[in-house]
Amino acid sequence: MNEQQLKQSTQINQADQNNLDRLKNIDSDELIGKYFQATYEPPNLKKAKKRLKKDVDIHYDFSIPADMKEIGTGKKFLIRTYGCQMNEHDTEVMAGLLTDMGYQSTELTSEADVVLLNTCAIRENAENKVFGEIGHLKPLKMENPDLIIGICGCMSQEESVVNRILKKHPFIDMIFGTHNIHRLPSLLKEAMFSKEMVVEVWSKEGDIIENLPKVRKGNIKAWVNIMYGCDKFCTYCIVPYTRGKERSRLPEDIIQEVRHLAAQGYQEVTLLGQNVNAYGKDLEFAYSLGDLLDEIRKIDIPRVRFTTSHPRDFDDRLIEVLAKGGNLLDHIHLPVQSGSSDVLRIMARRYTREDYLELVGKIRKAMPNATLTTDIIVGFPNETDEQFEETMTLMKEVGFEAAYTFIYSPRDGTPAARWTDNISMDVKKERLQRLNALVNEQSKAAMEKYEGQIVDVLVEGESKKDPDVLSGYTERNKLVNFKASKSLIGKVVPVRILKAKTWSLDGELAEVKAEVY
Structure with missing residues (x-):
């Protein structure tokens, strides 16, 4: 082990001990009263309504910090996404950042070294699901103190949500908002080596x-x-x-x-x-x-x-x-x-x-x-x-x-x-x-109205209900299920509609004989 590797190993071991100390000894009221006020400015709703148009800075020079480029080598991440397509796309960006840091994706919470919950605030039900998942993650954190758990997305921009996490879930390692996703590498570094919960939620508009x-x-x-x-x-x-x-x-x-x-x-x-x-x-x-x-x-x-x-x-x-x-x-x-x-x-x-x-x-x-x-x-x-x-x-x-x-x-x-x-x-x-x-x-x-018609279907993959059936969508976003070769996945193909259901259509590949199926 060279000098740099030894130094990094020592830092990580110290971070593990810091996490254990925080979990055992944290005073949530003190955290809210001191740390929260010092590092977090809650969104001001009155100011938000009065906000004026101003120039937005556009940056083309983003790069992963040098000391974080290989921090995830041999480690895995999991991101759970709640809400709209914008959140899904934000998850794609965070997955890109983590991948560039050396992490690999996993679907198993038990395998993950980093777990991020990308949250939605548009309905109460979505928030309840997130807090339920936070509860499920606590035993994993107690078993594995160097597991990094982060809450991000729209819920993180709400003052009441951040207060609740700080007070009731102090085992969470980091909270960040929708405007500073590009800061994930730096926030992750701070969470790994800090004794405190890392909270960075910008009230100002993002670039x-x-x-x-x-x-x-x-x-x-x-x-x-x-x-x-x-x-x-x-x-x-x-x-x-x-x-x-x-x-x-x-x-x-x-x-x-x-x-x-x-x-x-x-x-x-x-x-x-x-x-x-x-x-x-x-x-x-x-x-x-x-x-x-x-x-x-x-x-x-x-x-x-x-x-x-x-x-x-x-x-x-x-x-x-x-x-x-x-x-x-x-x-x-x-x-x-x-x-x-x-x-x-x-x-x-x-x-x-x-x-x-x-x-x-x-x-x-x-x-x-x-x-x-x-x-x-x-x-x-x-x-x-x-x-x-x-x-x-x-x-x-x-x-x-x-x-x-x-x-x-x-x-x-x-x-x-x-x-x-x-x-x-x-x-x-x-x-x-x-x-x-x-x-x-x-x-x-x-x-x-589609029964008997031939429609173009973009084949997306196997049906969730039957692996022998392919599924895809028409130009007008109608779900179509039909049997055909899996080689058609990713292609736009003609399908004759045989039967209409309330939310989907059943069909057969047009212009292809049955024995090809």
Whole structure:
């Protein structure tokens, strides 16, 4: 063992002892009273609403610190991801960082040397799952003090969550937020050699770091972040506080990334943003999502999607470009949240039922075969029976083919969380059941129209229920199951639809004889 290796070994042994000392002797109140105040500035919600546009720094010079490049050699990491596609993509970045430090991925908690929980704050249920997992990790930490456990993602940006972890779960080694993922190597180093819990959550807006490594999930479909944050401040939503203000990447950086993915053989990209069609509004020159898509449609990649849209920013230029077709798919996810103008006003959505229907009319005129899906919240504080019925009639009038539906979940720090609510949970559940029944009915009717048709399916792999069956998605995001050779995985193939179900289609490979199966 050379001198450098001996020094590193001594440091790590000392870190293990430090962890044991912290677990045995920590005074959580002292930690909150001294360490927490000294290192952590909780997000200021009032300041967040008053934030102004300012220049965002873009960095192209990221690199792993020299002393961390091989720190993970012979070790493994596990990242559990909760929530949206943006979190999934953040996990790809963190996996890239850890891989570049020498770590290998594992699916087994018992094998991991680093466990990260990439959290979601949008609903209470997601938070409960995370705290349940934290409880399960405590025995592992007690058995293996040099196990590093980190909490990151949107929950880390909430003051109440950080307080709870500091007070009740002092065995956690590090907490970091959504704006400083690129700091993971340095934070991990500090967690390994520090006696204290490492807490770094930035209230300030994040910059854009362009050259972060990524380990993408699979080699067929890829997510591409085109912007970060949201400026809408809907009264029920925590995202503008946890993700910061809207910050757009430069078009040339996005286009270069998509071209690189096309060259690698990816068949589909999804452009991501908390409010994806607000893209470009913060740039110093006139440029929109429609302009970006008009460039990307010229790239040789079969399918291009984007999510998630806000109806208020779905402009005529975007509709014009989408109508050109090609690799731009006409499946549009357009969250409406409620069918009542009164509820929409209280939600601060800044459009009415009539505005939404007018937008749908424009989309239908330009793209008659477009598939529309949506998000809907039921049981918003003091929602009346009549207002809920307006949501039901809107569901029918638009003809949504699918919807993500939720009972309203109050989030600490949002305006709606402070409001008195006179609707019982029984009523809310009954409304959700009625809405879901309608969603299922409309989805099944939409699926039945595909029977007998031949559709193009991007084959993603084996069915979760049957390894002898392949599964993939149509251009309009319909799940298709069919039997065929596994050599077709990663390709777009024609499939004849034989049977429609509520949420999937069964088919057979078109133009191929049965004995090939």
